[in-house]
Amino acid sequence: MEIVPSLLSADFTRLREEIDAVEKAGATRLHLDVMDGHFVPNITIGPFIVEAIRRHTGLHLESHLMITNPEQFIEPFIKAGSDTVVIHIESSQDVVRDFNTIRQLGAKAGLVINPPTPFADIEPYLEFIDHLLVMTVNPGFGGQKMIKEALDKVVLAKPYSKKYGFPIEIDGGVNIDTVTNAKNAGTDLIVAGSAVFSNGKPFDNFKTLTEKLHRE
Ligand code: DX5
Numbered sequence: 001m002e003i004v005p006s007l008l009s010a011d012f013t014r015l016r017e018e019i020d021a022v023e024k025a026g027a028t029r030l031h032l033d034v035m036d037g038h039f040v041p042n043i044t045i046g047p048f049i050v051e052a053i054r055r056h057t058g059l060h061l062e063s064h065l066m067i068t069n070p071e072q073f074i075e076p077f078i079k080a081g082s083d084t085v086v087i088h089i090e091s092s093q094d095v096v097r098d099f100n101t102i103r104q105l106g107a108k109a110g111l112v113i114n115p116p117t118p119f120a121d122i123e124p125y126l127e128f129i130d131h132l133l134v135m136t137v138n139p140g141f142g143g144q145k146m147i148k149e150a151l152d153k154v155v156l157a158k159p160y161s162k163k164y165g166f167p168i169e170i171d172g173g174v175n176i177d178t179v180t181n182a183k184n185a186g187t188d189l190i191v192a193g194s195a196v197f198s199n200g201k202p203f204d205n206f207k208t209l210t211e212k213l214h215r216e
Pocket residue numbers: 006007008009031033064137138139140141142143144171172173174191192193194195
C-alpha cells in the first residue's frame with residue numbers, strides 16, 4: 001500500500017521542487033492527470049510536460065488519460081516517458097486493442113472506471129490489464145469529496161487482482177480521514193493530489209498520509 005502523489009494540485013512554477021519533496025518523502029510513483037477539455041471539462045498537461053518531468057525524475061510515471069480518442073495519444077505519452085498509461089473504459093473504443101498498443105510500446109496497460117459506470121462493464125477486460133484505477137470522484141478537478149460507494153468496486157475487483165496479479169489504485173477525494181476507507185477496501189495504490197500539495201507542504205503531507213496508512 002502506498003500513496004501516489006498527483007501533480008494536479010502541485011505548484012507548476014516549482015514542479016522540480018514539488019517532485020523532489022515527495023521523492024524524498026518516499027514516493028515511488030507520480031500520477032499525471034491528462035485532460036483534454038472534451039472527455040472532462042478541464043484542460044491540463046500534455047506529452048511535453050511529461051517529457052520534462054521524465055528528464056528530471058526516475059519515479060514511475062503513470063499517465064491517467066482523461067481524453068477522447070485515447071488511442072491517438074498512447075504513443076506520444078509513452079515516448080514522453082510514461083511507464084504506465086491508464087485508459088478510461090468510457091472513452092476507449094477498443095480497450096483490448098489499446099492495451100496491446102501500450103504493451104507493444106513497452107509500458108504497462110491500465111484501465112480506469114468512473115463512479116457511475118457499473119463494475120460489469122470492466123469485468124470482461126480484467127484478465128488483460130496490468131493496472132486498475134477506480135475513480136472515487138467524477139474526473140476533471142482536484143479537491144472534490146470522495147464518493148465512498150465507488151470503493152465497492154475495489155472489493156469486487158480484488159479476486160481478479162489476486163488471480164491476474166494487477167494492483168488496484170483509487171483516485172479522488174483522499175485525505176487524512178478518507179485514506180482509511182481506501183485502505184479498508186483493499187486498495188494497493190492511493191492517489192492523493194490536494195491532500196499532498198495544496199498547502200505547500202508536500203513532504204510533510206506525504207509522510208503524514210503514509211503513516212496513517214500503516215498505523216492501526
Ligand atoms: C481527478 C484526477 C485526480 C485528482 C485527485 O480528475 O484524476 O487524480 O488529481 O485530486 P484529489 O486528490 O485532490 O481529489
